Amino acid sequence: RAKESGRGQMSLYEPAMDEKIERRRQLAAELHGALQRGEFHLVYQPIYDLAGERITSCEALLRWTNRRHGAVSPAEFIPIAEDNGQIVAIGNWVLHQACCTARDWPAHISVAVNLSPVQLRASNLPAVVISALDSTGLAPQRLHLEVTESVLLEDVDASLAALKALNRLAVNTTLDDFGTGYSALSYLTRFPFQTLKIDRSFVTDLDHSPASIAIVQTVVDLAAKLGMRTVAEGVETAAQLDQLRRTRCDAVQGYLLARPMPADMVAAMFAGTRLRAGNG
Numbered sequence: 046r047a048k049e050s051g052r053g054q055m056s057l058y059e060p061a062m063d064e065k066i067e068r069r070r071q072l073a074a075e076l077h078g079a080l081q082r083g084e085f086h087l088v089y090q091p092i093y094d095l096a097g098e099r100i101t102s103c104e105a106l107l108r109w110t111n112r113r114h115g116a117v118s119p120a121e122f123i124p125i126a127e128d129n130g131q132i133v134a135i136g137n138w139v140l141h142q143a144c145c146t147a148r149d150w151p152a153h154i155s156v157a158v159n160l161s162p163v164q165l166r167a168s169n170l171p172a173v174v175i176s177a178l179d180s181t182g183l184a185p186q187r188l189h190l191e192v193t194e195s196v197l198l199e200d201v202d203a204s205l206a207a208l209k210a211l212n213r214l215a216v217n218t219t220l221d222d223f224g225t226g227y228s229a230l231s232y233l234t235r236f237p238f239q240t241l242k243i244d245r246s247f248v249t250d251l252d253h254s255p256a257s258i259a260i261v262q263t264v265v266d267l268a269a270k271l272g273m274r275t276v277a278e279g280v281e282t283a284a285q286l287d288q289l290r291r292t293r294c295d296a297v298q299g300y301l302l303a304r305p306m307p308a309d310m311v312a313a314m315f316a317g318t319r320l321r322a323g324n325g
């Protein structure tokens with residue numbers, strides 16, 4: 046019986062692999078020209094400050110609606126764009142677009158933009174950031190750049206130099222998805238981050254796992270001692286939010302508070318108005 050089901054899995058496995066490779070090939074081909082065809086847009090998810098009970102920033106999240114494949118998740122297409130180098134042009138567009146949109150928000154609201162490791166390693170990153178800020182007029186303090194920890198140890202010197210250069214521009218740097226991958230507490234003292242984002246996996250477990258509560262508390266306390274702000278991502282339940290308040294985490298982000306939304310809805314939210322369908 047075990048053998049039978051094992052064989053069954055093998056025969057299912059191979060075509061599935063072929064399909065994956067074929068889809069990846071098709072998406073890579075479709076990524077060419079996707080910018081020019083206007084297939085990308087950004088959605089923005091509010092980040093709430095717990096002490097002030099107000100929104101202090103929004104994270105820009107990239108969306109791709111392809112003419113042939115429809116909506117494709119960034120988790121699927123960003124690795125492809127990183128492999129074939131297209132992430133550089135796409136990332137520049139994201140940066141410019143996010144700064145342009147955020148410039149019209151109230152002055153105390155920042156925008157958080159995700160940077161690919163490929164962008165972080167590019168020697169022209171500071172120039173690209175300066176260009177986005179200068180051409181849109183967004184104050185550098187209002188731009189937060191998020192990088193995931195996996196990138197840091199691949200090339201410690203280059204990562205450190207890039208982060209320092211960003212800090213010299215007065216841009217805020219955020220360590221994203223903290224606690225996943227090869228995370229080490231030493232990152233926090235080695236690299237100049239102003240903000241630390243606690244990964245959703247810990248937040249999800251807050252509901253039922255005392256160990257996760259202890260981990261989150263430890264991370265929040267350590268970050269505070271090192272002068273960093275903490276943001277918890279992926280908050281979905283009131284119980285998680287209560288727990289995060291108790292840990293004195295600075296800010297929260299998640300479906301419980303708000304989903305990522307289009308730029309016009311964010312603008313309407315800040316303007317204190319409601320968008321009405323058919324209202325232009």
Ligand code: C2E
Nearest residue numbers: 106107119120123139159160161279280281298299300301
């Ligand atoms: P991330 O930077 O960690 O972004 C948070 C992800 O969690 C987003 O997924 C967001 O929609 C999702 N999320 C937010 N709140 C909740 C929640 O309460 N529950 C759950 N289950 N999920 C929540 P998304 O938009 O699919 O993006 C996935 C990842 O793709 C991002 O993770 C980021 O690493 C990458 N990404 C997105 N946009 C960009 C971009 O413009 N450039 C680069 N380089 N990467 C991007």
Ligand code: MG
Nearest residue numbers: 104159191221
């Ligand atoms: Mg992020």
Ligand code: MG
Nearest residue numbers: 221222242278
């Ligand atoms: Mg994250």
Ligand code: MG
Nearest residue numbers: 222244245278
């Ligand atoms: Mg994440």
